[in-house]
Amino acid sequence: MDFFDREQESEDLWRLFAKDNNVLMLAPRRIGKTMLLHKLADESEEQGFRGVVVDVEGYGEEKDFFQQLCSSIQEEIGAGRSLISTFTSRLKQAIHGDDTIKDWRQLLLHTDWQRFAETLLGTLNEPGDGKPLLIMVDELPIFIMALLRQHGTERAKSFLYWLRNMQQRYRAVRWLYTGSIGLDAVARREGMEGALVDMEIYPLQPFSAETARNFVQHLCVKDRCRIDDKALVAIMDGLGWLSPYYLDKIVSDACAQAGKTAMVTPEVAERSLEAMLDKSKRVYWSPWREHLDKNFPEPERTHLYTALEVIAADPTGAHRDTIIMTLNRGGEQVTGRDLSFLLDTLITDGYVAPCEGQPGRYRFVMNLLRLWWLRYVTCES
């Protein structure tokens, strides 16, 4: 898969890093966060940095976090091996441990994570060649949620505050956190938003209409197809949210359906949009459902499902009064404040958006997702 565009975004982000900012980039599922991180890692040398991507999804202990960081540095960046070897000698000295232990992984077993991590960051803060390290942590919010669930709020909170302290102390190391859960909303709810105050928030948007048009044309050329302008508009309107992932899926289906004519007409485009709702396309949509199942505990999870069910029922959306009535139908006691938090979550995580000019009303962001939800999710839940 060729990486398309995101030039403005990477320019914006490099400008922020050059001005010593640390960045929190939050965006919904499947929008291209991880691919953008890898683009930044590729560009980092020419931008005067050393970029490393660390994926912390699936881990729930602080030690795992730093184990992943060390491995990524060692494997991904040119000077990584020598940096890690300097760090290993320093850590050995610091803990006066058994001299037979040579490897940082073993040292990690014999020390607490704070000492391990401070020695690591202290080493990374002294770039021999003057190139600061940019640590890009993918799915930090999922890691924080795992800490929270397994060890409680205090532990998650101290980890976030600890990261903030490290950012203040070791200024030659830059951080970019990304993920598909609204970490800012979670931090607000758990009373730990102070840990994020120094971060520059950068929301990653879907493609603009112009970029989406160019992307669709580019995909068609690759598939040796042409596309009618009306068909292009039908695809963009039908999707309603210009995520490169879904544009790619629809266009490759359309080019396949165009067959020998090699022309995507509006009829072909409509058929491809409809085909996205076929049960066989489950895997395209499952991240949205999994996101709720994996990351939200009960009763919040069921409340989120109920709110989405109400909002999906009408293409023009639903009013918060209707949502709260439905939520409380079975004797629940969901307050207006709880509902605001639920809606905040659904907005930051990319499911719904406020309807313009209609206060208190919310609609699905992506029309195809709304149709999928109606067809498969609401009838099952």
Ligand SMILES: Nc1ncnc2c1ncn2[C@@H]1O[C@H](COP(=O)(O)OP(=O)(O)OP(=O)(O)O)[C@@H](O)[C@H]1O
């Ligand atoms: N700039 C791009 N150019 C071309 N395709 C892209 C681009 N960004 C994303 N995609 C497509 O979207 C898919 C998802 O991208 P990516 O994994 O980066 O998204 P994500 O936001 O990290 O998703 P998740 O929330 O599931 O982790 C990619 O596999 C690719 O097909």
Ligand SMILES: [Mg+2]
């Ligand atoms: Mg990702």
